[in-house]
Amino acid sequence: MATKNKTPVSVVTGGAGFLGSHLCDRLLAEGHRVIALDNLLTGNTDNIAHLAGNRRFTFIKHNVTQYIYLPGCVDYIFHFASPASPIDYLELPIQTLKVGSLGTMNCLGLAKAKGATFLLASTSECYGDPLQHPQKETYWGNVNPIGPRGVYDEAKRFAEAMTMAYHRYHGVDTKIVRIFNTYGPRMRLRDGRVVPAFIGQALKGKPLTVFGDGSQTRSFTYVTDEIDGIWRLSQAKYHEPVNIGNPTEFTILEFAGLVRKLLGSKSRVIRKPLPVDDPKQRRPDITLARKLLGWEPKVGLEDGLRRTIEYFRGRIG
Ligand code: UDP
Numbered sequence: 001m002a003t004k005n006k007t008p009v010s011v012v013t014g015g016a017g018f019l020g021s022h023l024c025d026r027l028l029a030e031g032h033r034v035i036a037l038d039n040l041l042t043g044n045t046d047n048i049a050h051l052a053g054n055r056r057f058t059f060i061k062h063n064v065t066q067y068i069y070l071p072g073c074v075d076y077i078f079h080f081a082s083p084a085s086p087i088d089y090l091e092l093p094i095q096t097l098k099v100g101s102l103g104t105m106n107c108l109g110l111a112k113a114k115g116a117t118f119l120l121a122s123t124s125e126c127y128g129d130p131l132q133h134p135q136k137e138t139y140w141g142n143v144n145p146i147g148p149r150g151v152y153d154e155a156k157r158f159a160e161a162m163t164m165a166y167h168r169y170h171g172v173d174t175k176i177v178r179i180f181n182t183y184g185p186r187m188r189l190r191d192g193r194v195v196p197a198f199i200g201q202a203l204k205g206k207p208l209t210v211f212g213d214g215s216q217t218r219s220f221t222y223v224t225d226e227i228d229g230i231w232r233l234s235q236a237k238y239h240e241p242v243n244i245g246n247p248t249e250f251t252i253l254e255f256a257g258l259v260r261k262l263l264g265s266k267s268r269v270i271r272k273p274l275p276v277d278d279p280k281q282r283r284p285d286i287t288l289a290r291k292l293l294g295w296e297p298k299v300g301l302e303d304g305l306r307r308t309i310e311y312f313r314g315r316i317g
Contacts, residue, residue, distance in 0.1 A: 009034075017038065019179070019182065041083065073114065082103075083152070100152070118172055125279075179226060232295050
């Protein structure tokens, strides 16, 4: 548990990833010492290059599905390591299952040994293709365990179960955040998720690939909002899952239109087959986050997309 008189030490798994690296920034800004662990399977040291030379920041290349040895005291463990885009976890199914199961087990073991607070990065994918809309934390979900997305969904569901077991059986101070579609700088241009896909396509003057008829919905959260919710949750006395996501919902076709508008793009929209088990609708109910954390998103989609477009523009030749 963090004491008042010393610099808190936080471990961030997946610390060189999109969300993990933004979380490292926030923790450093909060005065923590940060140890980022990442095996760089989908993470990239470019995301933490700006932290080189910061005496409160350490990067260790390590696969957290293997035993984690860290000397000294640790106050918080943020378990963010995992492939996170549907394309990644289709290409890396075993690694996805392992980091959600064995990786979570190792991180919880470390939390127990160090007396640290543990925060699990879980996901709206726990709700699968939801039959309840919007999704409340009390909804148990509609997941196909053996479909192509099952490797991610079930790994995260297992991770939640494991986290609650360590809390209930070992008394570890645990938190679970269910993260909804989050976007912003440091996403990989080619990670396959809809935000970098459409921005990259529009910037290159290529057609925008809408999967299915584009009537499926998503609710997009800008990364700084997501990280703020996660930080607040880490400081709260609450152990069950909490949704952190922007409740403003768009169809994918509307989203394609918005990207074209913001970029003044003439790119056409073309249809591609809908991936298997692609959820038809997704929107968080954030009543709990509002009440518990006083949190709600501040950055609107147009504003967030403009900032993200600037980042990607700098990465396209
Ligand atoms: N999508 C799309 N075109 C793309 C990439 C994604 O139409 O090039 C759709 C996808 O089918 C899904 C939504 O956009 O309905 C969000 O997909 P993403 O991969 O970003 O994440 P998901 O929410 O499915 O995990």
